[in-house]
Ligand SMILES: Nc1ncnc2c1ncn2[C@@H]1O[C@H](COP(=O)(O)OP(=O)(O)OP(=O)(O)O)[C@@H](O)[C@H]1O
């Protein structure tokens with residue numbers, strides 16, 4: 001019924017981990033005993049816009065299912081949760097061109113629609129950042145604007161994140177795309193680009209404080225979620241993920257979904 005687009009300030013920023021964690025939090029809420037009596041269970045599935053760098057079933061979808069604690073679903077085997085998978089780990093427009101199999105955005109839209117027929121919430125993970133070309137002529141952000149999906153933006157505390165985050169938010173604002181939430185990924189790589197990079201607490205703490213203040217001033221409705229480090233084993237990592245902020249947002253997404261039932265604003269999500 002509702003589609004949320006999970007984007008990030010860059011590739012490898014943690015969109016897959018954030019999407020899996022969110023889906024898991026939504027599933028857990030649905031299963032919580034206090035929710036099962038009074039409310040209708042909310043069903044959730046994840047989808048990947050385009051997967052590059054693998055063959056067969058999208059590796060991001062496999063990771064989502066791992067984190068959700070469920071096996072691959074029929075919709076995964078049918079290709080609905082990722083209609084386009086390309087071998088070359090590159091931008092979708094390039095990877096698809098190299099295989100002479102061009103991306104038709106309408107195919108993705110129809111797949112999402114089929115998912116929304118069976119699930120209350122679809123978490124659609126993008127490929128790379130918002131300005132990544134989906135085809136030679138369409139940017140990811142234009143596809144999102146056209147569909148009217150609210151965005152959940154993944155960022156981090158690494159050096160450069162403030163600028164990348166504000167640029168992403170400006171681009172969303174310019175296209176009147178709602179910014180539903182910002183997920184701050186506490187995990188950081190040991191290496192950043194070609195140079196050795198050690199996370200610096202002064203920078204990570206200030207980045208978080210700065211971005212929170214910016215959102216409070218310019219986007220007061222936007223949710224803030226901290227995504228913790230997920231340990232090597234997913235089962236182990238999930239224990240640390242179940243923070244109340246994630247659960248709060250999951251609850252808010254359910255309310256949002258309910259509100260969308262009666263709202264014209266998001267009718268194009270169906
Ligand atoms: N919270 C986290 N805890 C532990 N490891 C993480 C976390 N976030 C990211 N990582 C590591 O960083 C890698 C990249 O993260 P992820 O796959 O979520 O990025 P992405 O934004 O989805 O990338 P893509 O644009 O390729 O889809 C992961 O494979 C994992 O090793």
Ligand SMILES: [Mg+2]
Nearest residue numbers: 015016060125
């Ligand atoms: Mg990913």
